[in-house]
Each structure stands twice: as structure tokens, then as C-alpha cells.
Amino acid sequence: MDFLVTHAPILIVALPLVAAFVIPLIGIGRAGDRGRNIFSLVILGLIVFLVAILAENVHAVGIRVYTFGATAPELALPHGYMVPVRIIFEVDSMSIFMGIIVTTVALAALIYSLHFMKGQTGQARFYSLMFLLYAAMMGLAFTGDMFNLFVFLEIASIAGAGLAAYRTNMADAVEGGFKYIVISAISALLVLFAIGILYAQYNVLNIAALAYYMQYTPLDMLALGLLAGAFVIKLAGAPLHMWAPDTYTVAPAGSTPMILAASYMSMYALYRVTFTMYGGQIDTTAIGWIVIIVGVLSMFIGVMMAVHQTDIKRMMAYHAISQGGYMLLGVGVGLAVLADPVALANYGRDAMNGGIFHIINHVFYKSLLFMTAEAIFFRIGTRDTNKMGGLARNMKWTTAFYVIGALAISGIPPFNGFASKLLIYETVLKFSPVLSVIAMFVSLVTLASFAKVFYAAFTGPELPAFREVREVPKSMIIGMSILAACIIFLGLFPGLVVDNIVAPATDALINHTAYVNAVMGAVP
Amino acid sequence: MENIAHNFPFVASALLMGVAFYIILFKKNLIKLIMGIGMLSSGVNLFIVALGYRTGGNVPIYTDVPEGLMVLSVPQALTLTSIVINVAVLALMLTMVIHTYRHTGDIDSEKSRKLKG
Numbered sequence: 001m002d003f004l005v006t007h008a009p010i011l012i013v014a015l016p017l018v019a020a021f022v023i024p025l026i027g028i029g030r031a032g033d034r035g036r037n038i039f040s041l042v043i044l045g046l047i048v049f050l051v052a053i054l055a056e057n058v059h060a061v062g063i064r065v066y067t068f069g070a071t072a073p074e075l076a077l078p079h080g081y082m083v084p085v086r087i088i089f090e091v092d093s094m095s096i097f098m099g100i101i102v103t104t105v106a107l108a109a110l111i112y113s114l115h116f117m118k119g120q121t122g123q124a125r126f127y128s129l130m131f132l133l134y135a136a137m138m139g140l141a142f143t144g145d146m147f148n149l150f151v152f153l154e155i156a157s158i159a160g161a162g163l164a165a166y167r168t169n170m171a172d173a174v175e176g177g178f179k180y181i182v183i184s185a186i187s188a189l190l191v192l193f194a195i196g197i198l199y200a201q202y203n204v205l206n207i208a209a210l211a212y213y214m215q216y217t218p219l220d221m222l223a224l225g226l227l228a229g230a231f232v233i234k235l236a237g238a239p240l241h242m243w244a245p246d247t248y249t250v251a252p253a254g255s256t257p258m259i260l261a262a263s264y265m266s267m268y269a270l271y272r273v274t275f276t277m278y279g280g281q282i283d284t285t286a287i288g289w290i291v292i293i294v295g296v297l298s299m300f301i302g303v304m305m306a307v308h309q310t311d312i313k314r315m316m317a318y319h320a321i322s323q324g325g326y327m328l329l330g331v332g333v334g335l336a337v338l339a340d341p342v343a344l345a346n347y348g349r350d351a352m353n354g355g356i357f358h359i360i361n362h363v364f365y366k367s368l369l370f371m372t373a374e375a376i377f378f379r380i381g382t383r384d385t386n387k388m389g390g391l392a393r394n395m396k397w398t399t400a401f402y403v404i405g406a407l408a409i410s411g412i413p414p415f416n417g418f419a420s421k422l423l424i425y426e427t428v429l430k431f432s433p434v435l436s437v438i439a440m441f442v443s444l445v446t447l448a449s450f451a452k453v454f455y456a457a458f459t460g461p462e463l464p465a466f467r468e469v470r471e472v473p474k475s476m477i478i479g480m481s482i483l484a485a486c487i488i489f490l491g492l493f494p495g496l497v498v499d500n501i502v503a504p505a506t507d508a509l510i511n512h513t514a515y516v517n518a519v520m521g522a523v524p
Numbered sequence: 525m526e527n528i529a530h531n532f533p534f535v536a537s538a539l540l541m542g543v544a545f546y547i548i549l550f551k552k553n554l555i556k557l558i559m560g561i562g563m564l565s566s567g568v569n570l571f572i573v574a575l576g577y578r579t580g581g582n583v584p585i586y587t588d589v590p591e592g593l594m595v596l597s598v599p600q601a602l603t604l605t606s607i608v609i610n611v612a613v614l615a616l617m618l619t620m621v622i623h624t625y626r627h628t629g630d631i632d633s634e635k636s637r638k639l640k641g
Contacts, residue, residue, distance in 0.1 A: 147602055147605075150606075151605065151609070154609045154613070157613070158612055158613060158616060161616060161620075162616065165620055165623070168623050170627075171623075171624065171627035171628055171636075171638050172638040172639050174620050174623040174624050174627065175624065175636070175637065175638055175639055176639065177620055178554075178617065178620040178621070178624065181613065181616055181617055181620065182557065182561065182617065184613075185561050185565075185610075185613045185617070186548065186561065186564065189561075189564050189565055189568050192568050192572070192606055193541075193568045193571065195602075196568065196571050196572040196575060196599075196602075199572075199575065199598070199599070199602075200575045205598075245639075246639045249639065250639075
């Protein structure tokens with residue numbers, strides 16, 4: 001047990017990475033399908049257990065440092081060295097918070113895929129890419145090294161693009177995957193360029209060491225601009241969101257939630273860079289306002305583009321952009337008042353809590369919605385809402401899950417979207433009432449747009465073409481019900497969740513010196 | 525004059541990146557777009573390798589090292605990793621362009637578009 005606790009950070013990344021390359025070997029032949037499914041579930045079950053004990057450990061003892069190749073994993077600085085020369089994984093509350101989100105979504109997505117993918121060709125590659133994407137996201141969450149971050153970003157991009165273009169028999173799927181890999185390649189190269197600039201000045205690649213030596217020279221500003229630009233592209237922030245609807249629409253359902261979660265890993269990287277690496281150096285008010293403006297633009301443009309979509313998944317993808325705006329708004333308000341202790345205690349910290357809480361809420365309900373959309377596509381073979389109708393008669397579970405997801409995204413109590421949106425409205429109101437009104441207005445339009453699709457797709461007279469439509473297979477229902485249960489739990493006990501996993505994550509971002517000292521503490 | 529010679533790799537990498545961005549933003553042919561991304565990665569790689577180069581420095585191998593400066597080894601390791609990754613990315617992009625061509629009979633980004641709005 002001690003061994004597992006000590007080595008959990010590396011095992012969580014290494015296990016799926018190994019599994020990704022073992023799966024194609026198991027999945028040869030027809031009998032292999034069953035073996036591969038069982039193997040995938042066992043590995044993921046093991047990882048869920050490891051994430052749970054690591055989360056418990058981080059909650060109990062604080063930041064965990066794992067140094068590769070050191071005599072003891074805690075030994076960040078070799079004897080006699082002033083800088084960390086080894087690759088370091090650093091797991092704080094924010095990292096493990098993202099880890100919990102990604103792991104839950106991966107579990108639901110994997111179970112959902114078991115029946116969804118049944119009978120399709122190239123399943124081994126699908127599961128292989130899923131594990132690769134999962135490993136990359138966990139690596140992004142845990143890494144304490146800039147170059148490592150770049151490598152995991154690229155692995156996530158390649159795996160994500162492969163998944164998005166998985167259905168190569170459709171022209172639009174290839175197009176969506178191609179867009180994803182192009183923007184990912186460009187943004188990753190911007191990140192690499194920024195890493196080069198930082199390395200040239202400080203001769204270190206470790207995030208904590210960079211934060212320790214950070215001078216905030218004009219070159220550092222350029223690096224910050226490049227990094228922020230690259231991450232905003234990857235998280236589908238407003239002016240640079242063009243890829244998101246295409247990619248989310250075409251990706252097969254099991255992988256859409258994973259690609260969605262990957263975009264929030266970029267948001268995590270953005271926060272890690274601005275709060276931790278440049279912490280205490282940047283002009284937080286100006287950067288905070290930039291984040292707020294990107295957030296409000298994403299919210300507004302996303303929802304306005306969503307309203308008139310007829311493709312159900314594309315509509316949800318635009319809502320994903322819009323909901324991303326809420327997260328940026330909440331955290332942006334916190335960043336804008338970071339230098340003002342009174343305002344921070346008064347509403348800034350709660351605004352950040354809201355923004356970060358919204359990540360977990362949004363990933364859960366949007367994943368559920370994507371899965372219901374793809375369940376419909378699975379049965380009737382179209383995503384066009386104009387061709388649907390009366391589906392509630394035959395697809396009762398799917399309808400129930402859609403309603404849960406739609407109410408959660410619109411911020412209706414007692415679902416989880418309400419909890420985080422209320423936190424954001426309340427705190428943003430104290431910062432700037434106009435922004436709060438915009439946020440509420442966007443929420444109303446969201447409700448209208450989901451209600452419209454509900455009436456179009458699920459209610460109405462039974463269409464003759466869909467008389468024979470049946471409910472989706474069991475594993476897809478189980479996958480969706482995991483997320484639905486999480487949504488209801490988060491909605492009923494928001495206080496418990498905020499106190500135990502969201503607030504520590506916020507404090508980990510605000511108090512960047514703890515992250516730096518965990519590695520650089522021994523330097524005189 | 526010596527200064528110009530010293531900074532020449534940086535000028536070259538800036539030029540490469542500039543041309544690459546022009547291609548990525550304004551060329552409609554998907555193969556040209558991929559070439560642009562390849563050039564961008566070359567520019568960034570050249571930048572990082574040039575950072576670690578010391579004129580007249582020794583090879584960074586630690587046995588029987590002669591006196592004097594040593595070329596930094598970390599940027600070379602970074603570049604090697606980045607080259608490998610970029611090969612994978614470019615190969616993946618090319619396979620997708622082949623699929624696009626099979627579906628639409630065109631590799632012009634305007635004419636082969638299916639997703640709009």
C-alpha cells in the first residue's frame with residue numbers, strides 16, 4: 001500500500017500508456033474483442049483506485065513531488081545542486097482535481113463505448129487511442145516540467161485527432177480530425193517556442209524553478225503571450241474557437257467527452273502558467289480583464305451560434321464554447337482582484353471557486369449530452385433535429401438523461417449547473433453587474449435552445465420511420481447513468497464538493513509559493 | 525560583423541517561422557498547409573538548437589572532456605524529441621489529406637469543405 005501511495009503519480013500515467021500499446025496485441029481476432037474489453041476495464045478500474053488513493057493522500061499531506069530517477073521520489077534537488085535537473089511530477093490539489101474529472105469521464109466513456117463500438121472495424125485502435133489520450137491528460141495534469149507539458153500536449157493532440165477522425169468512412173469526420181490536428185500542431189509549436197525563450201533566459205525547464213527565477217522581462221512577456229495564445233486556441237476561447245464545433249460534432253461518442261476534457265486540460269495549463277509560473281509577477285488586473293473579455297466573448301458568441309444549429313451535436317459543441325466562457329469569467333474575476341486582499345477575500349476567491357467548480361460540472365453534463373446525442377445517432381443514423389420526432393416513446397432512458405443534462409446546463413436547481421452558475425452570478429455581480437447580467441442572459445438562451453431541441457427530437461407524434469427504434473444497449477445506458485449520478489450528486493451536495501475538492505484547488509492556484517517551495521524550498 | 529554571424533541562426537529561424545505563418549494563413553492547398561507546419565516546426569527547432577550552441581564549444585559527451593566551453597546538451601535533446609513528434613504529426617496530417625482527397629476529390633480547403641455554420 002505504501003508503495004502504491006508513493007508511486008501513484010507515475011503509475012497513473014504509465015499504466016494507461018502501457019495499456020495503449022498492449023491492447024492492439026490482445027484485440028486480434030473475434031475472441032480477442034471480449035478479452036480486450038475486459039482488459040481495458042480492469043486497467044481503468046486499477047487506475048480509478050490509484051487516483052482515489054492519490055487524491056486522499058494529496059488531501060491529507062498536501063503537494064506531492066515525484067522525481068524521476070532520484071534515489072527517493074521526494075528528492076527534488078540532487079545533493080549539491082541549486083536547480084532541479086530531473087523531470088519532476090508535482091501533484092497539488094488543482095492537478096488532482098483535474099485528474100478526478102478526467103478519470104470519471106474516461107470511465108463513463110469507456111463503458112459507453114463497449115456496446116457503441118461493437119461490430120465496428122479497428123476497435124483495437126480506438127481503445128488504444130482512448131488510453132493514449134487518457135495517459136496524456138493525466139500527464140498534463142501532473143507534470144511539473146514545461147517540456148514534459150509540451151510532450152503530453154502533443155500526445156493528447158495526436159490521440160485526439162485520431163479519435164475525431166476515427167470514422168474515416170465519412171468525409172466530415174476526416175475534416176474535423178484534420179482541423180483538430182492542424183490547430184493542435186500550430187499551438188504546440190507556439191508552446192515550444194515559448195519554452196525555448198524561457199530556457200534561454202533561466203536554463204531550467206521546471207515550472208517551480210522557472211517561477212522561482214522569473215524576472216518578467218519583455219522576453220518573458222512574449223513567452224506568456226505565446227503560451228496564453230496557444231492554450232486559448234486549444235480550449236476553444238472565443239475568437240479562436242472555429243475548430244471546436246467541427247471536431248466535437250464528428251468524433252465518435254465515446255471519445256467526444258475525452259476530447260472535451262482534453263480542451264479543459266489546456267485551460268488547466270493556462271491557469272498553471274498564469275497563476276503559478278508567472279505568479280506574483282504579472283499585472284494581474286490587466287491579464288484578469290483579458291481573461292474576462294475572452295470569457296464573455298466565448299459565452300456570447302457560443303450561445304448565439306448554437307441557437308440556430310440543426311445538427312444536435314454541433315449545437316451542443318457551440319454550447320461547450322459558451323460554457324467554457326463561464327469558467328474563464330469566474331477565474332478571470334479572481335485573477336483581476338488577486339492583488340487586492342480585501343476584494344479577493346470578499347468575492348474573488350468565491351468567483352474562482354465558481355469558475356473551477358464549473359469545469360467539473362460542465363465536463364460531466366456536456367459529456368452526458370454528447371452521449372445522448374450520439375445514442376440518437378446510433379439508433380436513427382442522423383444528427384439533424386429537423387428529421388427527428390417522438391423519440392421519447394421508444395428511448396426512455398436516453399430522454400431522461402437528455403433532460404437531466406439539459407436542465408443542468410441551463411442552471412436549473414437541483415442540478416449541478418445551478419450550483420456553480422449561482423456562485424459565478426453572485427460573485428461577478430459584486431465585481432461588475434453588467435457581466436453578471438450577460439451571464440444570466442446567456443443561461444436563458446441556453447435553456448431556450450435546449451428546450452427547442454427537446455421538443456423537436458423527443459416529443460411530438462410518432463414518426464413512421466422511427467416506429468421500430470429501440471432503446472440503446474445496456475453498456476451505453478450504464479455509461480450515461482454514471483455521469484447522470486455524478487450530476488445529481490454534485491447538484492445535491494455542492495457545499496461538500498466545493499469545500500473538499502474545489503476550494504483546495506483554488507487555494508493551490510492563489511498560493512503559488514507553496515507549489516514553488518515544494519521543489520525549490522531547499523535552495524538557500 | 526561577428527555579431528551578425530553569431531545571430532545568423534536566429535534570423536534564419538525567424539524567417540522560416542514568418543514564411544511558415546504566411547503559408548498557414550493564406551494558402552488554400554492542404555498539402556501546402558502541411559508544408560507550412562513543417563517549416564514552422566523547423567524554425568522552432570532551429571531556434572532551440574541555436575540557443576544551446578557555443579562557438580568553438582566541445583561535443584557534450586562527458587568522457588575525456590577537453591578544456592573549454594561545452595555545447596549545451598539539453599536543447600539538442602529537446603530538438604530531437606520535437607523532431608520525432610513532428611514526424612508523427614505530419615504523417616497523421618498527410619493520411620487525413622489522402623482520406624479527404626478520396627472523399628471529395630479535392631485538396632483545396634474551400635472546395636473540400638463539408639462542415640459549415
